[in-house]
Every structure is written in C-alpha cells, then in structure tokens.
Amino acid sequence: MTSSWASFRAGLEEFYAGPYRRTFARARREEDDLFRMIILAEALGVPDPAAYYTAELMPFLYEDFHAWHRRMGMDRSPLEHIGCC
Template sequence: MSRPRWASIRAGLEEFWAGPYRRTFARARREEDDLFRMVVLAEALGVPDPAAYYTAELIPALYEDFHAWHRRMGMDRSPLEHVACC
C-alpha cells in the first residue's frame, strides 16, 4: 500500500476512535487551562502563592485570553485593577 493510503486509513481510524470524545477533550483542556490561569494569577487575585516568583513571568502570556477566562469564571468585570479588559 502507498503512503497516502495508509495516512488516509490512519486519519479515518483516528476520527472513528477520537471523534465522539472531541467535546470531552476540549472541555478537559479548557478546565486545565482555567486551573493553570488561576494558579498563575493567584497572587494578583489576593491568594497567597508560594510559587509566585516562578509564575510571574507567565502572566504576559495569559493576558490574551484573560477576558474570556474571567467571564467564564462568572466575573462581570476584571478582578485585577491593572487589567481593564472590559
């Protein structure tokens, strides 16, 4: 069999096995990302964080999705004074 044919079979099998769980995987990834974001932003939110020194450099990477995150967490406005996204 040729390579493109094997790739096609592989893609079909992957869709067969993973397709029904795609939503579950996406939800799990989103929950994991939310937990990670909470850990990184814990100090800014007023929760003492023993790893704040190590997570401070990750904060700029999280600003892009900050608005969607705080809306998903049920906060109408940004909980941080220095981040006005709304």
Template sequence: MPPDSNELGKKLREWLRHASRVAEEAYYAPYRSTIARARRDEDDLFMLLVFSEMMGVPNPATYYTLELQPLLLERFHDWHRRMGMEHSPLEHFRCC
C-alpha cells in the same frame, strides 16, 4: 523495482494514509469536546494559580509565575468570563 510494483506500493501507501485518517477521525471525534473541556479545566486552574496573588490569594510560587503573566494575558478575558465574572476582577488590570 519494476514500475508496476512501484505503482502498487504508491497506491497501498495512499490507501493506508486514507485508512489512518478515517481511523483517527473515528477515534478522536466522539470525544473531542470532552477532552478539550477537560484540558480547558486544567488550564483554568493554572490561570488561577498564575493570577492568584493579584486577586489577594497568597501563592508561594508567585515569583516564578509572574513571568508567565504576559504570556497568558491574551487568555485572561475569556478566563474571567468563564469563571462567571462579567468584567475583569483586577482593578489595575482592565481588559474589558
């Protein structure tokens, strides 16, 4: 391939990359917060399922969700605050 068409191909690829970035930003940015919030709502429900047994709500899947607890501990503090509980609802498990 002659050097000129190489240069042209490079410029075209660069332009396409740039156009792609602009299109993605135009597509995602207006709904970024709505989608993140919907995702957080689903995560919150999942947190409730994982920690439900500890709060006295029977959960038949506890045996399986128990091993997830250490992985979700980091998010526990933010979660209980979002749920309107200023301090940890678990007596034996205090994060704040």
C-alpha cells in the same frame, strides 16, 4: 502505499476520537482555566509560594484574560491593573 496507510490511520483516529472531540476540548479548557488561576493567584490575593516563578508567565495570559474571567462568572475584571471590560 504510504498514503493509503496514512488515510487508514486518519480514518481510525476519526472513528475513535471523533465522538469525544467536544469532551476533550472541554477538559483542555478546564485545565487551562486551572492553570490560569494558579498563575494569577497572587494577583487575586491568594498567597502563592511559587509567585516568583509564575510572574514571568503573566504576559502570556493577558490576551485571554477577558474570556477567562467571564467563564469563571466574574462580570468585571478582578484585577485593578487589567482593564479589559
């Protein structure tokens, strides 16, 4: 009985969310890009009053930095201390 409800729920979820999966992925990527820009604002030269609190998040952003700056239209890394290209 439980597995039939679980499969019914999965079917409904696929029916309602399936057509919008690409839209949800794009919205999430845009939110991640904005978050990354806010974290890297101080390194990019934009004064950031919360730089002290966001500095500890920078190591988590380095692995995706190359894909981010390419999506933002920058051919080369805008930061001297990150040579990803």
